[in-house]
Amino acid sequence: MTLHWRSVHADGQARAGVLVTAHGEVETPVFMPVGTAGTVKAMTADAVRAIGARMVLGNTYHLMLRPTAERVARLGGLHRFMDWHGPILTDSGGFQVMSLSDLREMDADGVTFRSHLDGTKHRITPERSVEIQRLLGADVTMCFDECTPFPATHAEAAASMRLSMRWAARCREAFTPRAGHGLFGIVQGGVYCDLREESVAALRAIGFEGYAIGGLAVGEGQAEMFRMLECTTPLLPDDKPRYLMGVGTPDDILGAVARGVDMFDCVLPTRSGRTARAFTSRGVLNLRNARHAEDAGPLDPDCDCPACAKHSRAYLHHLFKAEEMLGPMLLTWHNLRYYQRLMQRLRAAILANRFDEDAAAIRAGWQERHAA
Amino acid sequence: MTLHWRSVHADGQARAGVLVTAHGEVETPVFMPVGTAGTVKAMTADAVRAIGARMVLGNTYHLMLRPTAERVARLGGLHRFMDWHGPILTDSGGFQVMSLSDLREMDADGVTFRSHLDGTKHRITPERSVEIQRLLGADVTMCFDECTPFPATHAEAAASMRLSMRWAARCREAFTPRAGHGLFGIVQGGVYCDLREESVAALRAIGFEGYAIGGLAVGEGQAEMFRMLECTTPLLPDDKPRYLMGVGTPDDILGAVARGVDMFDCVLPTRSGRTARAFTSRGVLNLRNARHAEDAGPLDPDCDCPACAKHSRAYLHHLFKAEEMLGPMLLTWHNLRYYQRLMQRLRAAILANRFDEDAAAIRAGWQERHAA
Numbered sequence: 001m002t003l004h005w006r007s008v009h010a011d012g013q014a015r016a017g018v019l020v021t022a023h024g025e026v027e028t029p030v031f032m033p034v035g036t037a038g039t040v041k042a043m044t045a046d047a048v049r050a051i052g053a054r055m056v057l058g059n060t061y062h063l064m065l066r067p068t069a070e071r072v073a074r075l076g077g078l079h080r081f082m083d084w085h086g087p088i089l090t091d092s093g094g095f096q097v098m099s100l101s102d103l104r105e106m107d108a109d110g111v112t113f114r115s116h117l118d119g120t121k122h123r124i125t126p127e128r129s130v131e132i133q134r135l136l137g138a139d140v141t142m143c144f145d146e147c148t149p150f151p152a153t154h155a156e157a158a159a160s161m162r163l164s165m166r167w168a169a170r171c172r173e174a175f176t177p178r179a180g181h182g183l184f185g186i187v188q189g190g191v192y193c194d195l196r197e198e199s200v201a202a203l204r205a206i207g208f209e210g211y212a213i214g215g216l217a218v219g220e221g222q223a224e225m226f227r228m229l230e231c232t233t234p235l236l237p238d239d240k241p242r243y244l245m246g247v248g249t250p251d252d253i254l255g256a257v258a259r260g261v262d263m264f265d266c267v268l269p270t271r272s273g274r275t276a277r278a279f280t281s282r283g284v285l286n287l288r289n290a291r292h293a294e295d296a297g298p299l300d301p302d303c304d305c306p307a308c309a310k311h312s313r314a315y316l317h318h319l320f321k322a323e324e325m326l327g328p329m330l331l332t333w334h335n336l337r338y339y340q341r342l343m344q345r346l347r348a349a350i351l352a353n354r355f356d357e358d359a360a361a362i363r364a365g366w367q368e369r370h371a372a
Numbered sequence: 373m374t375l376h377w378r379s380v381h382a383d384g385q386a387r388a389g390v391l392v393t394a395h396g397e398v399e400t401p402v403f404m405p406v407g408t409a410g411t412v413k414a415m416t417a418d419a420v421r422a423i424g425a426r427m428v429l430g431n432t433y434h435l436m437l438r439p440t441a442e443r444v445a446r447l448g449g450l451h452r453f454m455d456w457h458g459p460i461l462t463d464s465g466g467f468q469v470m471s472l473s474d475l476r477e478m479d480a481d482g483v484t485f486r487s488h489l490d491g492t493k494h495r496i497t498p499e500r501s502v503e504i505q506r507l508l509g510a511d512v513t514m515c516f517d518e519c520t521p522f523p524a525t526h527a528e529a530a531a532s533m534r535l536s537m538r539w540a541a542r543c544r545e546a547f548t549p550r551a552g553h554g555l556f557g558i559v560q561g562g563v564y565c566d567l568r569e570e571s572v573a574a575l576r577a578i579g580f581e582g583y584a585i586g587g588l589a590v591g592e593g594q595a596e597m598f599r600m601l602e603c604t605t606p607l608l609p610d611d612k613p614r615y616l617m618g619v620g621t622p623d624d625i626l627g628a629v630a631r632g633v634d635m636f637d638c639v640l641p642t643r644s645g646r647t648a649r650a651f652t653s654r655g656v657l658n659l660r661n662a663r664h665a666e667d668a669g670p671l672d673p674d675c676d677c678p679a680c681a682k683h684s685r686a687y688l689h690h691l692f693k694a695e696e697m698l699g700p701m702l703l704t705w706h707n708l709r710y711y712q713r714l715m716q717r718l719r720a721a722i723l724a725n726r727f728d729e730d731a732a733a734i735r736a737g738w739q740e741r742h743a744a
Contacts, residue, residue, distance in 0.1 A: 037694045038690060039698040306416060
């Protein structure tokens with residue numbers, strides 16, 4: 001049986017479900033830690049499991065350049081390579097080609113670019129992207145698309161979206177069905193509801209195991225992003241998972257789950273952890289701030305991670321001041337654990353038909369801003 | 373009862389024993405991972421426990437500058453600060469003042485220097501060093517001494533050693549006896565056996581809970597170091613622990629245990645781990661070497677650490693090439709685990725009266741150089 005999603009319960013548009021993959025089941029809504037280059041930065045695979053994560057993301061662009069998809073395949077695939085035995089979703093490479101590589105040349109067939117690492121020339125087409133993701137062994141393969149720049153005029157967004165829809169059909173063609181594996185289409189269309197509607201229709205006509213919403217969180221702001229979700233998710237099939245790519249803050253996630261999204265990924269918890277920013281039940285803290293220097297209290301009294309359960313804010317402050325690697329390690333751990341606990345709480349709220357109340361309580365907690 | 377050591381068995385001069393401290397018992401010979409600034413670099417405290425380490429070292433110089441000994445004391449001491457509940461040995465600050473600080477001024481009473489961090493002026497005397505180590509909560513306090521530079525003439529080494537002996541008497545006076553805590557004297561005298569002998573006599577006349585051998589591994593070479601051990605350890609009391617400061621390579625440790633040393637510390641396994649050098653049962657490997665790029669085999673087939681049990685050499689190579697933090701994390705873990713397993717094996721060999729045979733077998737393993 002192919003990769004699929006089954007609904008467990010809905011509270012308004014918010015959905016609780018289970019994603020069934022070749023590497024196990026994953027409860028949704030789910031947040032996937034980002035393992036860009038075959039590692040969730042500053043975390044062992046055991047630690048990623050320990051925080052409760054069940055699914056991670058890998059980046060096609062990074063892995064195709066180093067160590068290369070072919071090498072990962074010869075070494076037994078990405079799961080074995082990084083010692084991650086749960087499901088893996090890989091992106092298509094398109095987004096990073098646009099944001100990281102040099103000398104990009106787009107054509108109707110694909111994109112040619114130079115590596116940001118060593119300047120070597122590479123090419124990704126829809127077929128090659130799907131092949132790379134197969135070599136990596138992804139449970140979820142993403143269609144190769146063009147992430148429409150922001151801002152873009154209606155005409156630009158339409159042309160870009162239609163190119164992505166043609167590529168989506170080619171990806172579907174190139175994808176080899178395998179048990180527990182699936183291909184997700186990506187809705188594009190910028191900030192234009194009519195284009196999002198056209199994109200959904202094009203993707204549904206092709207048919208995918210899941211539907212991603214792409215081209216958001218690129219500068220349009222939360223209100224516009226939510227507006228796009230509102231005109232997109234109601235059009236998507238009820239029985240397929242929905243994935244909002246690259247999102248986001250805890251507040252973004254609350255709003256997106258409320259609007260019917262099931263899956264998320266973002267570098268925010270890991271990247272913030274490396275720069276001393278901590279997400280907590282009472283808002284965001286910067287551990288470099290001098291006011292933490294003698295604070296014997298825990299980072300977040302509601303958290304059970306090692307940073308909170310075993311250390312003081314003063315110790316975390318010290319680690320960042322002394323530029324000790326353990327600072328990023330502990331704070332990455334904490335932030336990922338915070339995101340996991342948030343997702344667990346949202347799922348429990350959906351199951352209890354109290355999503356709106358619990359979301360409001362979570363938001364109120366952030367406003368306390370560590371007054372205590 | 374004060375901190376003490378009891379002999380369990382001896383094989384030749386090699387000794388197996390137990391160090392009894394306020395924070396538990398430690399089997400000797402023991403290697404103490406270095407936790408310079410309140411963290412064993414790239415390791416959580418849980419990971420340090422998991423590799424089997426039972427005692428760690430903290431650096432007075434680093435901690436007195438940041439976060440300061442007084443702040444650590446206000447936060448409950450170094451054990452709580454770094455979540456390490458086993459014994460801690462702190463050095464006296466003398467060695468790092470000489471190697472790291474700016475504008476040092478020695479006088480008969482102590483040393484004044486500027487911080488390498490911010491240029492602020494500080495002073496350490498024997499009394500202040502003992503006070504700092506008490507504030508940190510060290511189980512083993514080291515006497516403040518001058519690490520005699522190498523090379524030094526006999527006259528220079530004699531003058532330096534005699535200054536350290538006067539300071540040792542002042543440290544003994546300043547040290548407040550507490551249950552399970554102890555003060556170690558440090559034998560100096562450069563590479564001159566007569567001075568080492570004079571130093572041992574001076575320290576024994578004062579009386580300490582343990583005896584360290586200092587001023588070695590500073591450029592004199594292994595043969596000279598072993599020669600100094602041979603003219604020093606036979607003069608030390610049989611019923612007190614002996615600590616060779618800042619040593620060393622696995623081969624140094626084999627030779628020093630054979631010559632009657634019980635305790636070791638060194639940054640080598642941790643620092644090497646951050647620079648892709650791995651200690652293994654078959655010698656030292658550099659994981660950056662391209663020959664590991666497609667090697668699906670484990671780093672060390674004899675090792676049970678996560679780097680060896682869960683990953684390939686190819687993965688470790690990839691992590692270092694991609695400058696991922698997980699590379700230093702996994703290799704530090706491995707190297708410390710290697711050192712712990714080495715010490716366990718040496719202790720078992722002593723208990724079985726086969727130290728020389730086992731040491732020879734270990735050395736032979738290093739020569740295999742991964743021929744397989």
